[in-house]
Amino acid sequence: MLAGSEEAIQSFYERYRGRIYRFIARQCGADNYGSQVYRAVWSRFIAARRRCSTIRQYKVELYRELHEALWEFGGGCDGMLYTSPELILKVDDDTKWGVLLLEEVRCLPKHLRECFLFRYEIGLTPTAIGAVLGKPTAQVSDQLAQAEEDLLTSLEVSGFSKHLELKAVYQLTRQIKPPALWDMAVLGSVPEWLEWGGEYTMAQPTISPPGVSGMKQIASSLSTTRKSMHRHELFYNVIEYRN
Secondary structure, X not given: OOOXXXXXXXXXXXXXXXXXXXXXXXXXXXXXXXXXXXXHHHHHHHHHHHHOOOHHHHXXXXXXXXXXXXXXXXXXXXXXXXXXXXXXXXXXXXXXXXXXXXXXXXXXXXXXXXXXXXXXXXXXXHHHHHHHHOOOHHHHHHHXXXXXXXXXXXXXXXXXXXXXXXXXXXXXXXXXXXXXXXXXXXXXXXXXXXXXXXXOOOOXXXXXXXXXXXHHHHHHHHHOOHHHOOHHHHHHHHHOOOO
């Protein structure tokens, strides 16, 4: 992969695409802006191979590029999820807690949200997170503990049972993968990125809540995939869309 093998990079992409997508979508949304951040991360990752001597180092570069792209293009992509209370009432209890957890994650301060997602979504240890973010392990551990405490406090107000664990509830939200168009945009650009060696760039966006046209676009895109998607997977895609 370090030598620029297109096949090796595509195989790596297939393995990590889901977690990178969810990490971005849960901070920047799953609209066109989130898609641009996603492309920027992967193009920078491909360009980073030239300064890496091991696969392990190269993987760390992926997470660093993920962190830097989010903060460079969107200041951490601050914002809120737009969730319909009516939709929450129509899903089962497990899915409801997953939905509420995602809402509360988006309400966390940027630095706590990023630490939480690096731990729960990407699966990094506090030491590894510290290496990616340039922070002491103790500081990362404190921020994770603070994020978990804040999330549990908010969820308990809604009746969250203390016997449930955040890890188990968050795991319910990890089934979704990138939209096909996102995959096509990245995989279709890999040969060019390998040959050119440059990085995908994007304009600073203006982000606003979804209007009527945005909701119609959501409904249109979901109608073609509804039959093939599990109900809670479909629902998580709805709440992560931002226009």
